Amino acid sequence: MATTLQLLILTSILISTRIVLATEEACSPASSPSSAFQEHAFLSSLFGPVLTNLGFQELASAASSLSTSTTWRGPATIFAPTDSSLLTCPSCSVPLLLQEHTIPGLYPVHFLSKLAFGTKLETLAPGRCLTIMSDKNSSKIFVGGVEVTRPDLFNNGLVVVHGIQGFISHLLPFSCHVERMTSLSFPPPPPVEAFFMMRLMLKDAMLRLQVGGYSVLALALRVKYAELLDLRTMTVFALDDASIFxxxxxxxSDLRFHIVPNRMLKASDLLSLPAATELPTLELGQKLVVTTASGGGPLAPMRINYVKIKRFDFMHNLKIVVHGLPLPFPHIRPTDSTGYDHIERSAWNVKESGFNAGIQGMMTPTQSDESTVENDHHGL
Structure with a gap:
């Protein structure tokens, strides 16, 4: 009986001891959930290795700056631009770009796709927000106007990394607020959603054009930015920098003549147009004309204003498509009911003289010159 009583007392003591130890362990700062998370959660120590392994060396080099620039210690999502795109902006601050491309919290692609159109998420840069937009038809997601092309590259429960096409320019101080539309001498603005989308798509186009060798056009679009915002969509026929120089x-100076407003004509759309189809341009009263319809094969490719399209669809997003040209469009006018077979020679000769050194001087509008110009059209 005594032995049994001793065993009961010993068992009671052991149980009490275990309870005390468990309570102390749970209350200990070293093992509390928040403390345990702190051991691993300072993301500057995670960003470097993760971004390096994924191939984002430029961003990885700026990861250490987060230790002094932000107090955030929780999970985060990075929208990571490639090294090649960051190198196109030597004046950009990579540490600041890293903050502006990072948002607190975990946002895998399935969660981003469920956000309301135009949702603004504050970044690690205080007072700077990224705008999330998704196209439900194509399942594409855009952040700050840049497409997420490599979603969910990495997700370990602390860091999510999405690869993006290009990079997002430094965010403005009022990026967390809805932009105010100014009333200039333009028609009433389109719905707010369409306005924001065109704004983002224009920025996306300008960035990609600059990277792709069309920086002069990118600058011209920036100059006409306020006017282009009122468009729903547009088709641009472009010359690269080398051709312009x-x-x-x-x-x-004739850029408006090379933009078809409120129509997004991709390659398949252009190739389906019959001859003599007129396309309106931003230049009031001036139209482009399909002078040769598609279907003639390599010896008779499609031409607009007698100029062959050099590169179809070389840049496009949700609102804008850009096609490459070898030279500017000449202005043409109809001479009879059969179509557009006469070119305003003065305009054409100026354009041709800049591209072909073999043409001697400015041609005069004689009968022999007219046949020469016509042959040149079909030789482009």
């Missing part, structure tokens, strides 16, 4: 400089 080689003699196509009047393309910039």
């Amino acid at each position: 080689a003699g196509g400089h009047e393309y910039i």
